[in-house]
Amino acid sequence: MQSFDIDKSDIQKIKQALEGPEDELQLLLEDYHASELAILFESIPLEAQKRIVHLLSVEIASQVISEMKAEAHPEDLLIDLPSEKRQEIVEELDYDDATDIISQLDKEDQHEILQDLDSEDAVHIRNLMTYAEDTAGGLMNTEVIKVDAAMTKKQAIDQIVLQSEEIEEFYTIYVVDHQDVLQGIVSLKDIIKAKSGVSIAQLVNTNFVYVKTDTDQEQVADLISQYNLTSIPVVDVNMKLMGRVTFDDVIDVLEEENTEDILKFSGVSEDEQLSGNWWDAVKSRLPWLILNLGTAFLASSVIRYFEPTVSKLVVLAGYMTIIAGMGGNAATQALAVTIRRITLSDLTDNQAYRTVLKELTVGLINGAVNGLIVCVFAYFYDDNLLLGLVIFIAMTGNLLIAGITGAGIPLFLKRVGVDPAIASSIIITTFTDVFGFLFLLGLASKLLL
């Protein structure tokens, strides 16, 4: 089966089938993978979701619920199911997924779900709920395949087969001592290839990467990506094995971090849910806009200072918006390239210095080219060569400032230990507004009046 995203016509078909007889709906549902149904669930009401869940096997239903995006509120669906069905589904869920979903409910509903579970499951989930969501502890799954270093090949394989009844997918086998302290890793392949009678202690690879339960999720993602790992073990302060984070969790983290990056870059609070309602969006964006209003007053105060100049040569009003706007765009370009570079790798001092130098050069050249175009326009349209020259100098100077601030400010923030992403385009363009007006109106007041 070559399968791609469920598309609009599929969704339409299922929606129609929801009106029809149950057996036809059931037959249709068999054509779809759980992750496709999860996408469908984002666009149908809760009642329809419930109806479909009742037709699915517990296994598929739990996969659908675990694949639903947080924004589609799988917890609302879960709490709304009859308690028996709900219990079966929760027991089928991986502990980390169950924890993520149950944490979204209020205390009372959490209690209702947890009391139905067998006590071991409930303890696992309550335990996971104590870790912060954006740490290795919050991401990890407590179900791992582990063997004792003292085991022989035969004992280890028996253990693995036994433990793998519970665990769908595993890529790495963890080796622990009798107190569950992590000793190293071993692959199933190496165990199988080993001669019989060999002990795990002889096969274990002790040169491995691990994280603590409180390691930040971004660092977990970086390690998995840098070392090309399918999973990374999570340990407590005593090196006791607590769980593992797998590569698929990391792909989700990467998507999440990238959303945050582009939002912060645009002056949107990183916490804004993409599909949140208008009130969430107002709360997230208004503070940034009000901050920007402050910086806009600053830029506008430059214009106010030069009001006599503008009133004597009103044609400047049209040109000043061109120069400020171009500066803002050039600064945004330099900022995007620099922020992305900082995100992907640490720059040495020398690299940082060369980055600013490069952006300064780019600003100078792009400023001169665009300045020349506007200069020629001013000469022919306004018949004023001196005005053209003032514009040329202002444009070149402003794009130079754009390059220096667009690259320099995030690099400076990074150096002093502040998140460089707060240098959003909103902040940087304040500089280009202020300097753009200052260059143009300042020069004009000296040279043209």
Next chain:
Amino acid sequence: MQSFDIDKSDIQKIKQALEGPEDELQLLLEDYHASELAILFESIPLEAQKRIVHLLSVEIASQVISEMKAEAHPEDLLIDLPSEKRQEIVEELDYDDATDIISQLDKEDQHEILQDLDSEDAVHIRNLMTYAEDTAGGLMNTEVIKVDAAMTKKQAIDQIVLQSEEIEEFYTIYVVDHQDVLQGIVSLKDIIKAKSGVSIAQLVNTNFVYVKTDTDQEQVADLISQYNLTSIPVVDVNMKLMGRVTFDDVIDVLEEENTEDILKFSGVSEDEQLSGNWWDAVKSRLPWLILNLGTAFLASSVIRYFEPTVSKLVVLAGYMTIIAGMGGNAATQALAVTIRRITLSDLTDNQAYRTVLKELTVGLINGAVNGLIVCVFAYFYDDNLLLGLVIFIAMTGNLLIAGITGAGIPLFLKRVGVDPAIASSIIITTFTDVFGFLFLLGLASKLLL
């Protein structure tokens, strides 16, 4: 070993050791993982890279070269090594990595490297070089673990152990018929758990996801991420198994796509290398800036049209930049949220409609709040309530336009099949500039003069 990125002090230490005796350098190098040395290589000259490579085992050296970013030009290092060392390293590389690196060289150097290899390796690499870089064929590795459906458990395990001599990591075993046509997948776990005498045909899972050699890399990444796969098989038009793409390639693709997204968003050509030189940056950004200059002239022509108004009430010059600037920032916010939403999932017509409605509401509220602040300022500072009211209306109207265009334009482009990311902030802010000036100056000319 809990290992994090190589840091500045490490790099300094190695640089110092490069000046000292060989054995001390070698001892120091043993502390670092290949992926850490790859990071180091980005900041030291070619001669120093060569010196270090000579001290590393072939295995580590090939890992370092395969982990180096394309921007660090591993091909320059490779072609500069003595031919024997080079041959050993290339033979140790995975075919896909070798292909990526060798493709960067000119024809002559490619020939020099390929002629030294044994003919099977050379054929594999030449074959991979025929696929476009951004397709499944370009990403895939041709080395896979595969078993014939007709094999018994015992035969299959022997085959897997044999094949795994060549392949470091494998997560899924592919099942083929005698003509290499892909039949399905099976996990090592399932083979081990099976009773002896069972044939692979009884264990094979025929419900699997695959891609063609010409499938776009973004689609490959989406499938691996959606179905949480460690690897995905790549087949030709006859379903013959050609190779596999693994999750670690996909993590790289995701990082790459995210860089492109943030660059396009900021009006930078997606092809710009983050660490390219100033000339590359000028070539990539100047066309966008010149396009923007055209739109800036458009906005400035509105001001020119109302020049008589501005010259009679010059205080408008300061306010108009505030209103246009705020509109631009609000539009960028709406655009970022909408573009990111479109990237992560397909929106139904109904969801698209509600998104525009939401952004319209957000624009109205944020516009009214900011408009009120500036209105109060104008009343007290300029002692002109009517001017304040005009500003209030212009600000509210402009942020309304910002919401509608910021959400509506990318959604419209997506609907008509155009990449919504070309609606970069540069394009959208043209609308808010034009409408900002139009609202403020138009109303002022009617009400204030």
